[in-house]
Amino acid sequence: VQVAESGGGLVQAGESLRLSCVASRSIFSGKDMGWYRQFPGRGRELVAAINSAGETYYADFAKGRSTISRDNAKNSVYLQINSLKPEDTAKYYCAPIDATFSRWGQGTQVTVSS
Numbered sequence: 001v002q003v004a005e006s007g008g009g010l011v012q013a014g015e016s017l018r019l020s021c022v023a024s025r026s027i028f029s030g031k032d033m034g035w036y037r038q039f040p041g042r043g044r045e046l047v048a049a050i051n052s053a054g055e056t057y058y059a060d061f062a063k064g065r066s067t068i069s070r071d072n073a074k075n076s077v078y079l080q081i082n083s084l085k086p087e088d089t090a091k092y093y094c095a096p097i098d099a100t101f102s103r104w105g106q107g108t109q110v111t112v113s114s
Helices: none
Strands: 003-006 009-012 017-023 033-038 044-050 056-058 066-071 076-081 090-096 108-113
Touching: 003 090, 017 033, 017 090, 017 108, 033 076, 044 066, 044 076, 056 066, 076 090
Parallel strands: 009 108
Antiparallel strands: 003 017, 017 076, 033 044, 033 090, 044 056, 066 076, 090 108
């Protein structure tokens, strides 16, 4: 397994989800990791990122509602999203912050009903 995301689902607006990602050590170890989302027919956009020291970055639309975290011992990164909105409906992926990265996982679908 290179990268495997999980934790998505169908939820109602206002609910929360915790997305999980486990990556191979070569992809994860020492790397800045990010969660991205993709809408149908569009490219991926960065939601949040975290470096190996735990410093975080959030896109404006994610600030205040999202928390990214990582467990270096488990080669895992997580994204907690609260107060979900219908416009958060997308497929979510995790990957290193690397423009050349190509070994994307299958992603996990988040669908928010109004």
